[in-house]
Amino acid sequence: MKANDFGKTKEDIKELYNTYFYETFKRFDFVAETGSGSYIIDEDGKEYLDFMAGIAVNSTGHCNKRVTEAIVNQCQEMMHASNYFYTVPQVMLAELICKNIGMEKIYFQNSGAEANEVMIKLARKYGKDNFGPNRYKIVTALNSFHGRTLATLAATGQPDSAIQKNYDPFIPGFSYAEYNNLESFEAACDEDTIAIMVEPVQGEGGVIPATEEFLKGLRKLCDEKNMLLLFDEVQTGWGRTGSLMAYMDYGVKPDCVSMAKAMGGGMPIGAMCTSEKLALTFGPGAHGSTYAGNPVCCAASYAQISEIIEEKLSDNSKKLGAYLKDKLTNLPGVKEVRGRGLMIGVEFTKDIANDVKYNSADEGLLITAVRPSVIRLVPPLNITEKECDKAFDILNSVVSKLV
Ligand SMILES: Cc1ncc(COP(=O)(O)O)c(C=O)c1O
Numbered sequence: 001m002k003a004n005d006f007g008k009t010k011e012d013i014k015e016l017y018n019t020y021f022y023e024t025f026k027r028f029d030f031v032a033e034t035g036s037g038s039y040i041i042d043e044d045g046k047e048y049l050d051f052m053a054g055i056a057v058n059s060t061g062h063c064n065k066r067v068t069e070a071i072v073n074q075c076q077e078m079m080h081a082s083n084y085f086y087t088v089p090q091v092m093l094a095e096l097i098c099k100n101i102g103m104e105k106i107y108f109q110n111s112g113a114e115a116n117e118v119m120i121k122l123a124r125k126y127g128k129d130n131f132g133p134n135r136y137k138i139v140t141a142l143n144s145f146h147g148r149t150l151a152t153l154a155a156t157g158q159p160d161s162a163i164q165k166n167y168d169p170f171i172p173g174f175s176y177a178e179y180n181n182l183e184s185f186e187a188a189c190d191e192d193t194i195a196i197m198v199e200p201v202q203g204e205g206g207v208i209p210a211t212e213e214f215l216k217g218l219r220k221l222c223d224e225k226n227m228l229l230l231f232d233e234v235q236t237g238w239g240r241t242g243s244l245m246a247y248m249d250y251g252v253k254p255d256c257v258s259m260a261k262a263m264g265g266g267m268p269i270g271a272m273c274t275s276e277k278l279a280l281t282f283g284p285g286a287h288g289s290t291y292a293g294n295p296v297c298c299a300a301s302y303a304q305i306s307e308i309i310e311e312k313l314s315d316n317s318k319k320l321g322a323y324l325k326d327k328l329t330n331l332p333g334v335k336e337v338r339g340r341g342l343m344i345g346v347e348f349t350k351d352i353a354n355d356v357k358y359n360s361a362d363e364g365l366l367i368t369a370v371r372p373s374v375i376r377l378v379p380p381l382n383i384t385e386k387e388c389d390k391a392f393d394i395l396n397s398v399v400s401k402l403v
Contacts, residue, residue, distance in 0.1 A: 002034075002043070010030065010031050010042075030044075030048075035061075036062050036063055038050055038384075038387050046364070047364060048361065048366050050379065051391050052368045052376075055368065056240060056261050056262060058265070058266055059238060059380055060265055060308065061382055067265040067266070070303035071296055071299060074300075075296055079295065089302060090298045093301050097263075101245050102253065103275070107271060108269065109272070109292050110268050111269075112258070113146070114292075115271055116232055117147070117151050118272055119256050120230075121151075121287060122256060122274070122278070123197075123256070124136040124138075131226070136192065137173045137175065138195045138197055139176070140177075140197045140198065142178055143208070144156055148163070154173075180208070193227055195230050197232060198230075199236065201340055203235035206345055207376050209338060212252075216250075218252075222255070228255040230257075234259060234270070237262060238261075238304075238305065239308045241340035242317045242318030242321060244314055256272055256273070256274045257274075258271070259271050262304070264300055265300050265303065269294070320383055321340065321344065324388045324392070325337050328344065330392075333349050334348060342381055345374050345377075348374075348375075350402075353373055356375050356398055
Protein backbone atom coordinates (compact mmCIF):
# COMPACT_ATOMS: atom_id res chain seq x y z
CA MET A 1 0.00 0.00 0.00
CA LYS A 2 1.34 3.39 -0.98
CA ALA A 3 0.17 6.89 -0.07
CA ASN A 4 -0.68 7.59 -3.69
CA ASP A 5 -2.96 4.50 -3.89
CA PHE A 6 -5.23 6.39 -1.48
CA GLY A 7 -4.64 9.80 -3.08
CA LYS A 8 -2.67 10.90 0.01
CA THR A 9 0.47 13.03 0.40
CA LYS A 10 3.12 12.65 3.10
CA GLU A 11 1.44 15.46 5.06
CA ASP A 12 -1.92 13.63 4.86
CA ILE A 13 -0.32 10.45 6.19
CA LYS A 14 1.31 12.37 9.06
CA GLU A 15 -2.02 14.00 9.87
CA LEU A 16 -3.73 10.61 9.99
CA TYR A 17 -1.07 9.39 12.41
CA ASN A 18 -1.66 12.41 14.61
CA THR A 19 -5.38 11.78 14.60
CA TYR A 20 -5.59 8.03 15.11
CA PHE A 21 -2.33 6.61 16.29
CA TYR A 22 -0.93 5.89 19.76
CA GLU A 23 2.54 7.27 19.13
CA THR A 24 5.43 5.79 21.13
CA PHE A 25 8.17 6.34 18.53
CA LYS A 26 9.67 9.53 17.16
CA ARG A 27 9.46 8.82 13.43
CA PHE A 28 11.68 9.93 10.58
CA ASP A 29 10.07 12.62 8.44
CA PHE A 30 9.19 10.46 5.42
CA VAL A 31 6.94 7.56 4.51
CA ALA A 32 8.82 4.27 4.13
CA GLU A 33 6.96 2.87 1.14
CA THR A 34 9.16 0.23 -0.43
CA GLY A 35 12.30 -1.66 0.46
CA SER A 36 14.82 -3.13 -1.93
CA GLY A 37 18.13 -4.69 -0.89
CA SER A 38 19.99 -2.19 1.30
CA TYR A 39 17.60 0.66 0.55
CA ILE A 40 14.28 2.08 1.75
CA ILE A 41 12.46 4.27 -0.77
CA ASP A 42 10.09 7.04 0.34
CA GLU A 43 6.88 8.51 -1.09
CA ASP A 44 8.87 10.76 -3.44
CA GLY A 45 11.17 8.03 -4.68
CA LYS A 46 14.11 9.19 -2.54
CA GLU A 47 16.45 6.34 -1.57
CA TYR A 48 17.86 5.84 1.92
CA LEU A 49 20.80 3.53 2.57
CA ASP A 50 19.48 1.43 5.42
CA PHE A 51 22.07 0.85 8.14
CA MET A 52 19.41 0.17 10.76
CA ALA A 53 17.76 -2.68 8.80
CA GLY A 54 14.44 -2.56 10.63
CA ILE A 55 16.36 -2.60 13.96
CA ALA A 56 18.63 -5.52 13.04
CA VAL A 57 15.89 -7.48 11.27
CA ASN A 58 16.38 -7.20 7.48
CA SER A 59 19.67 -9.08 7.49
CA THR A 60 19.31 -10.44 3.95
CA GLY A 61 18.15 -7.04 2.70
CA HIS A 62 14.68 -5.67 2.04
CA CYS A 63 12.34 -7.93 0.08
CA ASN A 64 14.99 -10.58 -0.35
CA LYS A 65 13.81 -12.71 -3.30
CA ARG A 66 14.07 -16.06 -1.54
CA VAL A 67 12.25 -14.82 1.57
CA THR A 68 9.57 -13.04 -0.44
CA GLU A 69 8.86 -16.11 -2.57
CA ALA A 70 8.68 -18.34 0.49
CA ILE A 71 6.08 -16.03 2.05
CA VAL A 72 3.98 -15.76 -1.11
CA ASN A 73 4.06 -19.53 -1.71
CA GLN A 74 3.18 -20.38 1.86
CA CYS A 75 0.30 -17.86 1.87
CA GLN A 76 -1.24 -19.77 -1.01
CA GLU A 77 -1.03 -23.08 0.85
CA MET A 78 -1.73 -22.40 4.54
CA MET A 79 -1.56 -19.14 6.50
CA HIS A 80 -2.52 -20.38 9.93
CA ALA A 81 -3.51 -23.72 11.38
CA SER A 82 -2.65 -23.48 15.13
CA ASN A 83 -0.42 -25.69 17.18
CA TYR A 84 -2.98 -28.50 17.27
CA PHE A 85 -1.63 -29.66 13.91
CA TYR A 86 1.65 -30.89 12.46
CA THR A 87 2.79 -28.31 9.91
CA VAL A 88 5.77 -28.71 7.61
CA PRO A 89 7.37 -25.20 7.75
CA GLN A 90 7.49 -25.37 11.55
CA VAL A 91 9.28 -28.67 11.82
CA MET A 92 11.63 -28.08 8.87
CA LEU A 93 12.64 -24.80 10.51
CA ALA A 94 13.09 -26.54 13.87
CA GLU A 95 15.51 -29.02 12.31
CA LEU A 96 17.38 -26.33 10.35
CA ILE A 97 17.93 -24.20 13.43
CA CYS A 98 18.79 -26.92 15.94
CA LYS A 99 21.27 -28.64 13.60
CA ASN A 100 23.06 -25.42 12.70
CA ILE A 101 23.52 -23.98 16.16
CA GLY A 102 24.20 -27.17 18.12
CA MET A 103 20.96 -27.17 20.13
CA GLU A 104 18.51 -30.02 20.63
CA LYS A 105 15.05 -28.53 21.08
CA ILE A 106 13.24 -25.38 19.99
CA TYR A 107 10.16 -23.54 21.18
CA PHE A 108 8.71 -20.92 18.82
CA GLN A 109 7.36 -17.53 19.88
CA ASN A 110 6.28 -14.37 18.02
CA SER A 111 8.86 -11.78 19.08
CA GLY A 112 12.01 -11.16 21.06
CA ALA A 113 10.23 -10.20 24.25
CA GLU A 114 8.07 -13.32 24.09
CA ALA A 115 11.12 -15.51 23.44
CA ASN A 116 12.71 -14.07 26.58
CA GLU A 117 9.46 -14.34 28.50
CA VAL A 118 9.29 -18.08 27.83
CA MET A 119 13.00 -18.47 28.62
CA ILE A 120 12.34 -16.85 32.02
CA LYS A 121 9.32 -19.10 32.61
CA LEU A 122 11.35 -22.19 31.69
CA ALA A 123 14.16 -21.24 34.09
CA ARG A 124 11.70 -20.63 36.94
CA LYS A 125 9.87 -23.91 36.41
CA TYR A 126 13.14 -25.82 36.07
CA GLY A 127 14.35 -24.31 39.36
CA LYS A 128 11.18 -25.08 41.28
CA ASP A 129 10.72 -28.57 39.78
CA ASN A 130 14.27 -29.61 40.60
CA PHE A 131 15.36 -27.60 43.65
CA GLY A 132 12.27 -26.39 45.51
CA PRO A 133 9.84 -23.46 45.60
CA ASN A 134 12.36 -20.69 46.37
CA ARG A 135 14.73 -21.43 43.52
CA TYR A 136 13.43 -18.97 40.94
CA LYS A 137 15.67 -15.90 41.01
CA ILE A 138 17.46 -14.63 37.92
CA VAL A 139 20.42 -12.27 37.80
CA THR A 140 20.68 -10.02 34.74
CA ALA A 141 23.04 -7.21 33.75
CA LEU A 142 22.76 -3.52 34.41
CA ASN A 143 22.25 -1.61 31.16
CA SER A 144 20.64 -4.68 29.54
CA PHE A 145 17.53 -4.77 27.38
CA HIS A 146 15.31 -7.85 27.24
CA GLY A 147 11.95 -6.51 26.03
CA ARG A 148 8.84 -4.56 27.01
CA THR A 149 6.51 -7.16 28.53
CA LEU A 150 6.27 -6.99 32.30
CA ALA A 151 8.61 -9.93 32.99
CA THR A 152 11.19 -8.90 30.40
CA LEU A 153 11.00 -5.30 31.62
CA ALA A 154 11.73 -6.59 35.14
CA ALA A 155 14.68 -8.52 33.66
CA THR A 156 15.91 -5.35 31.94
CA GLY A 157 18.59 -3.81 34.13
CA GLN A 158 17.71 -0.17 33.69
CA PRO A 159 16.12 0.82 37.00
CA ASP A 160 14.43 4.24 36.96
CA SER A 161 14.80 4.62 33.17
CA ALA A 162 11.99 6.01 31.00
CA ILE A 163 11.20 2.53 29.71
CA GLN A 164 10.44 1.31 33.25
CA LYS A 165 9.04 4.43 34.92
CA ASN A 166 5.55 3.98 36.41
CA TYR A 167 5.15 0.42 35.21
CA ASP A 168 6.05 -0.86 38.67
CA PRO A 169 5.52 -2.91 40.73
CA PHE A 170 7.62 -5.34 38.69
CA ILE A 171 7.45 -9.06 39.09
CA PRO A 172 9.89 -10.08 41.83
CA GLY A 173 12.85 -12.40 41.43
CA PHE A 174 15.30 -10.31 39.39
CA SER A 175 18.48 -8.63 40.52
CA TYR A 176 21.13 -6.84 38.49
CA ALA A 177 24.90 -7.02 38.33
CA GLU A 178 27.53 -5.08 36.42
CA TYR A 179 28.12 -6.27 32.83
CA ASN A 180 31.60 -7.63 32.11
CA ASN A 181 32.25 -7.87 35.86
CA LEU A 182 32.34 -11.47 37.04
CA GLU A 183 32.74 -10.59 40.72
CA SER A 184 29.60 -8.47 40.56
CA PHE A 185 27.63 -11.45 39.17
CA GLU A 186 29.12 -13.79 41.78
CA ALA A 187 28.04 -11.41 44.51
CA ALA A 188 24.51 -11.02 43.11
CA CYS A 189 23.82 -14.80 43.07
CA ASP A 190 22.53 -16.53 46.18
CA GLU A 191 21.17 -20.01 46.98
CA ASP A 192 17.82 -19.08 45.42
CA THR A 193 19.31 -18.03 42.08
CA ILE A 194 18.47 -20.40 39.26
CA ALA A 195 19.84 -18.51 36.27
CA ILE A 196 22.02 -15.78 34.87
CA MET A 197 20.70 -14.04 31.74
CA VAL A 198 22.82 -11.77 29.51
CA GLU A 199 23.18 -10.45 25.95
CA PRO A 200 26.55 -11.48 24.42
CA VAL A 201 26.70 -7.93 23.04
CA GLN A 202 24.49 -5.36 24.76
CA GLY A 203 22.64 -3.69 21.91
CA GLU A 204 20.21 -1.08 23.20
CA GLY A 205 22.64 -0.45 26.07
CA GLY A 206 25.14 1.13 23.67
CA VAL A 207 26.67 -1.76 21.68
CA ILE A 208 28.88 -3.19 24.39
CA PRO A 209 30.45 -6.58 23.61
CA ALA A 210 31.01 -9.04 26.45
CA THR A 211 34.62 -10.04 27.00
CA GLU A 212 35.44 -13.70 26.46
CA GLU A 213 36.66 -14.02 30.03
CA PHE A 214 33.32 -12.70 31.30
CA LEU A 215 31.15 -15.17 29.36
CA LYS A 216 33.50 -18.06 30.13
CA GLY A 217 33.48 -17.03 33.79
CA LEU A 218 29.66 -16.97 33.82
CA ARG A 219 29.58 -20.46 32.29
CA LYS A 220 31.90 -21.76 35.04
CA LEU A 221 29.92 -20.01 37.77
CA CYS A 222 26.64 -21.50 36.50
CA ASP A 223 28.16 -24.99 36.32
CA GLU A 224 29.55 -24.75 39.84
CA LYS A 225 26.29 -23.52 41.36
CA ASN A 226 23.81 -25.62 39.35
CA MET A 227 22.45 -22.50 37.64
CA LEU A 228 21.35 -22.07 34.04
CA LEU A 229 23.15 -19.73 31.67
CA LEU A 230 20.61 -17.92 29.46
CA PHE A 231 21.76 -15.89 26.44
CA ASP A 232 19.46 -13.30 24.91
CA GLU A 233 20.54 -13.41 21.25
CA VAL A 234 17.49 -11.54 19.95
CA GLN A 235 19.74 -8.87 18.46
CA THR A 236 23.07 -10.72 18.14
CA GLY A 237 21.66 -13.90 16.56
CA TRP A 238 21.74 -15.16 13.00
CA GLY A 239 25.02 -13.86 11.67
CA ARG A 240 24.91 -10.35 13.06
CA THR A 241 28.14 -10.60 15.08
CA GLY A 242 30.08 -12.75 12.59
CA SER A 243 28.89 -16.25 13.53
CA LEU A 244 25.42 -17.79 13.34
CA MET A 245 24.98 -17.22 17.07
CA ALA A 246 27.37 -14.99 18.98
CA TYR A 247 28.01 -17.81 21.48
CA MET A 248 29.53 -19.93 18.71
CA ASP A 249 32.28 -17.38 18.20
CA TYR A 250 32.80 -16.84 21.92
CA GLY A 251 33.05 -20.61 22.45
CA VAL A 252 30.60 -20.49 25.37
CA LYS A 253 27.46 -22.56 25.07
CA PRO A 254 24.42 -21.39 27.04
CA ASP A 255 21.81 -23.76 28.45
CA CYS A 256 19.14 -21.76 26.69
CA VAL A 257 19.27 -19.13 23.94
CA SER A 258 16.54 -16.80 22.76
CA MET A 259 16.34 -15.37 19.24
CA ALA A 260 14.02 -13.23 17.07
CA LYS A 261 14.61 -10.17 14.83
CA ALA A 262 16.80 -11.39 11.92
CA MET A 263 15.49 -14.94 12.05
CA GLY A 264 12.21 -13.98 10.37
CA GLY A 265 13.54 -11.71 7.63
CA GLY A 266 10.79 -9.22 8.51
CA MET A 267 8.07 -11.60 9.67
CA PRO A 268 7.35 -11.66 13.43
CA ILE A 269 8.89 -14.79 14.91
CA GLY A 270 11.04 -15.63 17.91
CA ALA A 271 12.23 -18.79 19.59
CA MET A 272 14.22 -20.32 22.39
CA CYS A 273 16.51 -23.31 22.03
CA THR A 274 17.73 -25.64 24.75
CA SER A 275 19.14 -29.07 25.46
CA GLU A 276 16.77 -32.02 25.38
CA LYS A 277 17.13 -32.40 29.16
CA LEU A 278 16.04 -28.84 29.85
CA ALA A 279 13.15 -29.13 27.40
CA LEU A 280 11.66 -31.86 29.62
CA THR A 281 10.66 -29.01 31.98
CA PHE A 282 7.73 -28.21 29.72
CA GLY A 283 4.93 -30.65 29.02
CA PRO A 284 1.47 -30.21 27.49
CA GLY A 285 -0.23 -27.11 28.89
CA ALA A 286 2.96 -25.63 30.38
CA HIS A 287 2.99 -22.75 27.89
CA GLY A 288 1.23 -21.86 24.65
CA SER A 289 0.53 -19.26 22.01
CA THR A 290 -2.03 -19.06 19.22
CA TYR A 291 0.34 -17.80 16.54
CA ALA A 292 3.76 -19.06 17.63
CA GLY A 293 5.28 -21.18 14.89
CA ASN A 294 2.82 -19.80 12.35
CA PRO A 295 3.43 -21.43 8.91
CA VAL A 296 4.03 -18.16 7.03
CA CYS A 297 6.53 -16.87 9.61
CA CYS A 298 8.26 -20.26 9.70
CA ALA A 299 8.47 -20.46 5.90
CA ALA A 300 9.96 -16.94 5.84
CA SER A 301 12.40 -17.86 8.58
CA TYR A 302 13.41 -21.06 6.80
CA ALA A 303 14.24 -19.04 3.68
CA GLN A 304 16.00 -16.30 5.65
CA ILE A 305 18.17 -18.67 7.65
CA SER A 306 18.96 -20.79 4.57
CA GLU A 307 20.06 -17.63 2.78
CA ILE A 308 22.24 -16.54 5.72
CA ILE A 309 23.90 -19.97 5.85
CA GLU A 310 24.27 -20.66 2.13
CA GLU A 311 25.45 -17.15 1.22
CA LYS A 312 27.88 -17.25 4.17
CA LEU A 313 26.54 -13.93 5.45
CA SER A 314 28.17 -14.44 8.87
CA ASP A 315 31.54 -14.34 7.13
CA ASN A 316 30.55 -11.18 5.27
CA SER A 317 29.45 -9.70 8.58
CA LYS A 318 32.84 -10.44 10.10
CA LYS A 319 34.80 -9.17 7.08
CA LEU A 320 32.82 -5.99 6.38
CA GLY A 321 32.32 -5.36 10.09
CA ALA A 322 36.10 -5.14 10.48
CA TYR A 323 36.35 -2.94 7.36
CA LEU A 324 33.62 -0.55 8.49
CA LYS A 325 34.81 -0.37 12.08
CA ASP A 326 38.26 0.55 10.91
CA LYS A 327 36.90 3.33 8.64
CA LEU A 328 34.62 4.73 11.33
CA THR A 329 37.56 5.47 13.63
CA ASN A 330 38.40 8.26 11.13
CA LEU A 331 35.18 10.17 11.88
CA PRO A 332 35.72 13.45 13.71
CA GLY A 333 34.83 13.61 17.42
CA VAL A 334 34.98 9.86 17.97
CA LYS A 335 35.69 8.50 21.43
CA GLU A 336 35.37 4.78 20.62
CA VAL A 337 34.23 2.46 17.83
CA ARG A 338 33.17 -0.95 19.16
CA GLY A 339 31.12 -4.03 18.37
CA ARG A 340 31.36 -7.43 16.73
CA GLY A 341 30.72 -8.17 13.07
CA LEU A 342 28.12 -5.81 11.62
CA MET A 343 26.82 -4.74 15.02
CA ILE A 344 28.75 -1.53 15.49
CA GLY A 345 28.51 1.33 17.96
CA VAL A 346 30.24 4.67 17.52
CA GLU A 347 30.63 6.70 20.69
CA PHE A 348 31.30 10.40 20.25
CA THR A 349 32.92 12.73 22.75
CA LYS A 350 29.71 14.84 22.71
CA ASP A 351 25.98 13.97 23.00
CA ILE A 352 25.31 14.34 19.28
CA ALA A 353 23.84 10.90 18.49
CA ASN A 354 20.28 12.12 17.85
CA ASP A 355 21.46 14.95 15.60
CA VAL A 356 23.69 12.55 13.69
CA LYS A 357 20.71 10.21 13.28
CA TYR A 358 18.25 12.77 11.88
CA ASN A 359 20.81 14.74 9.84
CA SER A 360 22.07 11.49 8.28
CA ALA A 361 18.51 10.57 7.29
CA ASP A 362 18.22 13.92 5.50
CA GLU A 363 21.37 12.97 3.59
CA GLY A 364 20.03 9.49 2.74
CA LEU A 365 21.49 7.25 5.46
CA LEU A 366 19.48 5.49 8.18
CA ILE A 367 21.05 4.67 11.56
CA THR A 368 19.84 4.53 15.17
CA ALA A 369 20.96 6.39 18.29
CA VAL A 370 21.17 4.05 21.29
CA ARG A 371 22.66 6.45 23.83
CA PRO A 372 22.95 10.26 23.79
CA SER A 373 26.52 9.92 22.52
CA VAL A 374 26.30 6.54 20.73
CA ILE A 375 25.00 5.68 17.26
CA ARG A 376 24.45 2.07 16.17
CA LEU A 377 25.00 0.62 12.70
CA VAL A 378 23.35 -2.74 11.94
CA PRO A 379 23.09 -2.92 8.13
CA PRO A 380 21.94 -5.95 6.13
CA LEU A 381 24.59 -8.67 6.33
CA ASN A 382 24.95 -8.82 2.54
CA ILE A 383 26.06 -5.19 2.39
CA THR A 384 28.94 -4.31 0.03
CA GLU A 385 32.19 -2.43 0.61
CA LYS A 386 30.91 0.31 -1.69
CA GLU A 387 27.79 0.75 0.45
CA CYS A 388 29.97 0.93 3.57
CA ASP A 389 32.05 3.64 1.88
CA LYS A 390 28.89 5.57 1.02
CA ALA A 391 27.62 5.33 4.62
CA PHE A 392 30.97 6.55 5.90
CA ASP A 393 31.02 9.51 3.52
CA ILE A 394 27.55 10.63 4.63
CA LEU A 395 28.43 10.23 8.32
CA ASN A 396 31.70 12.05 7.81
CA SER A 397 29.96 15.02 6.25
CA VAL A 398 27.18 15.08 8.89
CA VAL A 399 29.45 14.67 11.93
CA SER A 400 31.95 17.25 10.67
CA LYS A 401 29.23 19.90 10.95
CA LEU A 402 28.35 18.87 14.52
CA VAL A 403 31.70 18.65 16.34
C1 LIG B 1 18.55 -8.05 23.17
C2 LIG B 1 17.10 -7.83 22.94
N1 LIG B 1 16.21 -8.61 23.59
C3 LIG B 1 14.89 -8.46 23.40
C4 LIG B 1 14.38 -7.50 22.55
C5 LIG B 1 12.89 -7.36 22.35
O1 LIG B 1 12.55 -7.87 21.12
P1 LIG B 1 11.11 -7.50 20.48
O2 LIG B 1 11.12 -6.05 20.21
O3 LIG B 1 11.02 -8.36 19.26
O4 LIG B 1 10.08 -7.88 21.50
C6 LIG B 1 15.26 -6.67 21.86
C7 LIG B 1 14.77 -5.60 20.97
O5 LIG B 1 15.43 -4.67 20.64
C8 LIG B 1 16.65 -6.84 22.06
O6 LIG B 1 17.55 -6.07 21.43
